[in-house]
Amino acid sequence: MRHGGPPRQALAIAASALALIVIGALEAGESARQLAEAAGSPRIGPAGAGLTALGLFASTVVYVGLGWWVGDDREALRLGALTGVIAGLVGGAVRAFLIADAVGDIVARYAAVPDWFVPTALAIFVAFAAVVSAIGGAAIAFAGVRIRKLSRARSG
DSSP: OOOOOHHHHHHHHHHHHHHHHHHHHHHHHHHHHHHHHOOSSOOOOHHHHHHHHHHHHHHHHHHHHHHHHHOOHHHHHHHHHHHHHHIIIIIHHHHHHHHHHHHHHHHHHHOOOOTTHHHHHHHHHHHHHHHHHHHHHHHHHHHHHHHHHHHHHHHO
């Protein structure tokens, strides 16, 4: 059973993408803080790793919820991928902005690179985030549909 037409689907995509962007921004803020505080070798500490795991779980819940809501395999794949692209591009850009200074400082500590290097690396990060989010979003939203169908089959 599919829910609503394009306006409701657009709202679902926007709400899901916004949730994913907020989740990613929280993770990136903590990562940037830890990278900026790192003396010597840059490492993400246990708090950052825990926040990343929590963020991955929360992101999975968002995509499963989207798939559960849409209830149709094809639509879940489409909406999950579209949500992933939007969240990857916008969220990736927010993350890149939040970590840019810390990454620039770390790179400057270890290598002499042209001024364009860090912005280019961060732009590639954003593009990669969009691709990975699209693929992951489609797969996890599809899983949400399957979970919904399985739970309905068991209860009815």
